[in-house]
Amino acid sequence: MKLIAYGEQLAYYGAILKRFFTLFRPVTYQNVPISKHLYYQCLGFINHRWGLAWSKKKVFLEKMHELDAGQLFSYFDEPYVCKSNPEGIFLMRSGFGDIASLFLPPERYYLLSPFQAEVDVIKRNRPDLSVHNIENFLRPNPGAVRDLEKKITGLLEEEKQDPIFGSPHFLQWVLGRLPDLVTRFDAVQRIIEKLNVGAVLTISSIHWFGSALNLIARANQIPSLTVQHGIIADSQLFCHLPVLATKKAVWGKGTKEWYLKFGTPETRVAVTGSPRFDMIFNREWSGQESLKKRLRIDPAYKIAVYATQPLGGARIREVVATTLNGLNRIEDLFVLIMLHPYERKELYQQLAAANERCRVFSFGEVSLYDALNAADLFVTSFSTAALEAMMFNVPVVTVEPFPLNFSYGKSGAVFAARTAEELAFLARRVLSEEEFRQEVLEKARPFLKKHCVTDGFSSRRLVREMENLSRCGGVY
Structure with a gap:
């Protein structure tokens, strides 16, 4: 070819x-x-x-x-x-x-x-x-x-x-x-x-x-x-x-x-x-109750982890706005924004300022794996952290408002949202319908098996x- x-x-x-x-x-x-x-x-x-x-x-x-x-x-x-x-x-x-x-x-x-x-x-x-x-x-x-x-x-x-x-x-x-x-x-x-x-x-x-x-x-x-x-x-x-x-x-x-x-x-x-994925299987990570207590999150809230990825300025704003607008429509959901190592807090804090049920964390400030072990939902655009969420058996939804370097949605691994409305719809179903949650998890497994060895060795x-x-x- x-x-x-x-x-x-x-x-x-x-x-x-x-x-x-x-x-x-x-x-x-x-x-x-x-x-x-x-x-x-x-x-x-x-x-x-x-x-x-x-x-x-x-x-x-x-x-x-x-x-x-x-x-x-x-x-x-x-x-x-x-x-x-x-x-x-x-x-x-x-x-x-x-x-x-x-x-x-x-x-x-x-x-x-x-x-x-x-x-x-x-x-x-x-x-x-x-x-x-x-x-x-x-x-x-x-x-x-x-x-x-x-x-x-x-x-x-x-x-x-x-x-x-x-x-x-x-x-x-x-x-x-x-x-x-x-x-x-x-x-x-x-x-x-x-x-x-x-x-x-x-x-x-x-x-x-x-x-x-x-x-x-x-x-x-x-x-x-x-x-x-x-x-x-x-x-x-x-x-x-x-x-x-x-x-x-x-x-x-x-x-x-x-x-x-x-x-x-x-x-x-x-x-x-x-090698970095070995830690998922070889260590104990915080449970949801202990993470909520440490971060002072209302025990009644469910947790969504949003992993960011560096993009051009206008595109970052579009993706973050779509993601936060969608997740903010779910009243009992608290969002942890986990930044890429190359990113700084200021832009995300500005974009998330209107959402009280949201907090921004620099890389390393809170362990991604602690967050994933406590998460009810994981959201990203194309971060590798989606694979790690799949390893923690957390349902993954991606936000893809425009063509990306890599599309989990097009690969068949996840359901992808293009708009805030679509994200809110998918997130609600994951959080409230056990049958749909299991469907999302099953959708990811063949992709994970093909692209990652997950035996801890x-x-x-x-x-x-x-x-x-x-x-x-x-x-x-």
Whole structure:
């Protein structure tokens, strides 16, 4: 199947990436093609600066129709050689500290964070863990930046006829990314040279931190594993491909099938489940009575948990207004608004000010799992927390007033509301009709089974996968 069957936007992105990777193949730093680190930012810049309509007409129309969806992996990724180092330590994103401490002695892992705030949170929650901030390893390297600037300027000088890659705007954009790229690559290289690293564990290939770790590990022939972060959908294809790591650890067989349909070798994908979901099954969480007492909620009220998700300003207002207007129509319902880690309270407090039966919580202020264990209803647009609600056997309804990056409603997992009226109707039925509540729960189960392993042993599988990678030296 041609990639354009998934939509012109994805075919456009695919054509951009193929051209970008091919053109910049000779430009490397620390033995890493810099295009592999900049590709996601490149898509955003070109799309914002030139857009699909103009670019399709002037540059990419023919190329957009040539790309085969089943060969995307071979276009953008490749196998690479790794060394076996079964005694090496695991260099891990700091959030994996809970997992590491369960299965490994402290000398076997090194926890690294992209910024101090994350270090502070982990130290507060787990003072027994030693966490390091990569910012302490960042050093300017103007000489290396100048060398790259010279090479890239010369390369793009030969592309003057290309209205995008030969434009001064694109050159300025690339050159502006180089100081950060150089300092980040140097920092990871410095850490790897300091440690005897057997494998690397990350949560993203598009965020600069995970990307730098995966790519510098690759250049040093060290295997790496990236864990799925969030629900995966076709519309976000290039958030998840190329893989960049030696292997991708996914939550369920449905996601593995998704990677395979775009040409990813089966050896590059492992179904481990999500380590964070293990806590649902391995800990005791607050019941409804104790949560109401702690939060001073009237015992007579039922509880709805509303998990937010970052969106553009106008869209946030539309989704929040629809959700709160719908839930506010149910008189005996108290709403807990649980914010995404990247969001702040102010906007939501402003939008919820008219509703006395509503409270806004920053990420971590109240445990999401305590809230879910006490909830009678869960509402979101497309947050991954919907999966967690399903694991707690809480009925899920989504609010989808416009097309979203991922639609639980279209997937068949939930009933979706487009308006406040529809949400109020569905919520009332969930809360008052036991037969309908059971129907909602049954609707979610096949989706959950396909997309998530829910046996409580994901952390163990993840560590075992890391041990296998370090022992075997990768998958090829």
